[in-house]
Amino acid sequence: MKRVILLVIVFISPLLIFGQGKKFEYTPKVKNQVQITKLLGEVSVKNASGNAIVIESNFDMERPERAEGLKLLGGMEDNTEIGLNVSEENGVVTISGITKQVMDYKYTISIPQGIAVNLDYNSPFANNDITVDSYKGSLEIKTLSANVTITNCSGPFTVNSISGNVEAVFSSVSQDEPSSLASVSGFIDLTLPGDSKATFDISNVTGNVYNNLNLVGGSSEKGDNRSDGLASIKHGNGKNNYTLNGGGSKILLKSISGNIYLRKK
Amino acid sequence: MKKCDEIRIELPEYIDGVLDEKTSAWVSEHLETCDSCKKLHSEMSSFLKFTGSFPSVEPPVGMKEEFMELAGLNEKNTAKKVWFPAWLKIAASVLIIAGTFITGYFSGSKNNEITGMQAELTTMKQEVLLAGLSEYSGPQKIQAVYNIKTSGQASETLVDALVNTMNSDKNVNVRLAAINALSEMMDKNQKIKTELIKSLSVQENPLLQISLIQVLTESGVKEAKDEIESISNNENTNEQVKEYAKNMVKTII
Numbered sequence: 001m002k003r004v005i006l007l008v009i010v011f012i013s014p015l016l017i018f019g020q021g022k023k024f025e026y027t028p029k030v031k032n033q034v035q036i037t038k039l040l041g042e043v044s045v046k047n048a049s050g051n052a053i054v055i056e057s058n059f060d061m062e063r064p065e066r067a068e069g070l071k072l073l074g075g076m077e078d079n080t081e082i083g084l085n086v087s088e089e090n091g092v093v094t095i096s097g098i099t100k101q102v103m104d105y106k107y108t109i110s111i112p113q114g115i116a117v118n119l120d121y122n123s124p125f126a127n128n129d130i131t132v133d134s135y136k137g138s139l140e141i142k143t144l145s146a147n148v149t150i151t152n153c154s155g156p157f158t159v160n161s162i163s164g165n166v167e168a169v170f171s172s173v174s175q176d177e178p179s180s181l182a183s184v185s186g187f188i189d190l191t192l193p194g195d196s197k198a199t200f201d202i203s204n205v206t207g208n209v210y211n212n213l214n215l216v217g218g219s220s221e222k223g224d225n226r227s228d229g230l231a232s233i234k235h236g237n238g239k240n241n242y243t244l245n246g247g248g249s250k251i252l253l254k255s256i257s258g259n260i261y262l263r264k265k
Numbered sequence: 266m267k268k269c270d271e272i273r274i275e276l277p278e279y280i281d282g283v284l285d286e287k288t289s290a291w292v293s294e295h296l297e298t299c300d301s302c303k304k305l306h307s308e309m310s311s312f313l314k315f316t317g318s319f320p321s322v323e324p325p326v327g328m329k330e331e332f333m334e335l336a337g338l339n340e341k342n343t344a345k346k347v348w349f350p351a352w353l354k355i356a357a358s359v360l361i362i363a364g365t366f367i368t369g370y371f372s373g374s375k376n377n378e379i380t381g382m383q384a385e386l387t388t389m390k391q392e393v394l395l396a397g398l399s400e401y402s403g404p405q406k407i408q409a410v411y412n413i414k415t416s417g418q419a420s421e422t423l424v425d426a427l428v429n430t431m432n433s434d435k436n437v438n439v440r441l442a443a444i445n446a447l448s449e450m451m452d453k454n455q456k457i458k459t460e461l462i463k464s465l466s467v468q469e470n471p472l473l474q475i476s477l478i479q480v481l482t483e484s485g486v487k488e489a490k491d492e493i494e495s496i497s498n499n500e501n502t503n504e505q506v507k508e509y510a511k512n513m514v515k516t517i518i
Contacts, residue, residue: 033402116402118402118403138402138403138404138405140402140403140404140436140438142436142437155404156404157404158403158404158407158436158438158439159438160436160437160438160470160472162470162471162472177404177405177407177408178404178407178408178411178442179404180403180404180407180438180441180442181438182437182438182441182472183472184471184472184475184503184505185505201445205475205479205509250407250411252407252438252441252442252445254441254472254476256471256472256475256505256509257505
């Protein structure tokens with residue numbers, strides 16, 4: 001019996017230590033903008049409760065023994081012990097991966113609310129997905145093939161992807177500034193409360209648009225007798241303007257070959 | 266001509282609506298008859314409206330503490346560098362412009378002096394516009410682009426600012442908004458068409474290339490044919506863009 005317990009301790013304890021991950025905290029001097037670049041692993045962004053940016057990661061890169069006493073050439077200094085360089089200049093906090101190996105690890109970044117976040121994931125080495133949950137503040141996200149999932153946010157956001165899918169669930173629609181979601185071949189799936197006020201600018205080339213919102217066409221075309229009681233679907237210009245509940249904040253949705261889905265929450 | 270000078274002095278106040286009734290009536294009466302004053306009036310008001318449309322920027326939360334801290338440090342170490350955030354820079358340039366404006370209109374009664382001031386004002390306008398569009402967040406910049414579009418103005422400065430945004434902004438969504446705005450203003454300024462065609466060879470993002478081809482072919486811009494053909498024949502072009510360009514170029518007759 002003792003042996004079993006001993007074995008369990010020997011095998012489980014290292015797992016616990018590694019599983020906990022590491023943490024880095026940085027309190028920005030000015031709460032203005034955070035720029036995240038060259039971070040190629042799985043990234044999730046959420047709201048921090050305090051004034052500090054908190055980054056948690058399972059980063060565990062081993063330096064080769066031969067590298068003892070040597071520095072990474074051309075790389076930035078790892079001032080966080082989790083493979084990142086964090087610096088602040090002119091009111092912009094930059095969080096940057098120092099080596100391509102960061103793509104093997106997961107990063108959870110908590111940012112104080114109200115800071116504008118700019119996440120540049122536009123790298124062929126970025127092979128994971130981006131999730132943003134409950135972030136209050138403006139978001140700018142750019143990816144190549146990574147999917148972007150945004151939940152429980154109010155915007156405004158700009159998301160751009162080449163082949164990644166964009167999925168966003170608005171808790172409410174920020175009326176301050178417009179949002180824009182665009183992808184070349186990925187789909188765009190947007191969910192928002194049925195009573196939100198918004199003005200949509202929807203455009204795609206070969207994909208379809210599916211929706212269950214009470215959208216009203218922007219153009220006031222007169223119907224004929226036959227069209228009584230039928231909503232008109234405008235196809236001219238490849239562009240469609242619609243309002244929801246009388247219109248409000250602008251939301252631009254564009255996909256070339258992917259479908260666009262609009263859902264009521 | 267003398268009268269025009271007097272009118273021009275009153276214009277900024279006239280736009281702000283702070284003139285007394287009598288003077289205001291006198292100015293609007295003159296504007297109806299004098300084309301050059303009318304032009305200046307519309308230019309000036311669109312500019313003032315545009316700068317006024319920038320989202321008002323709250324000083325960042327930590328700002329005060331930061332300044333206090335720096336002031337404290339400055340006593341010990343004067344070499345410490347003080348930086349100014351973007352909103353302050355813009356506020357400062359707006360102040361400088363306002364200053365130039367007032368000085369120009371009150372000290373210079375001679376025509377050539379006014380012309381000089383106006384030229385200076387134009388270059389400064391541009392700087393503010395460009396600075397304004399480059400130092401804000403993506404959604405704020407899109408808002409500024411929409412504001413230009415809805416103002417209905419297509420003056421040279423505004424078009425230049427939009428073209429610059431379309432070709433060089435870091436955010437693809439902002440560029441897309443600029444392309445949309447420009448395409449809707451196409452019939453107001455001949456230059457826009459040329460700039461949209463030129464932009465075809467500047468853009469590298471497939472989404473923007475397709476958007477440009479889309480707006481140009483849908484508006485039937487014949488001059489774009491060669492450029493679109495060269496995109497569809499370029500080896501490096503994204504497959505989807507190539508396919509789209511090939512199909513759409515057929516619609517240009």
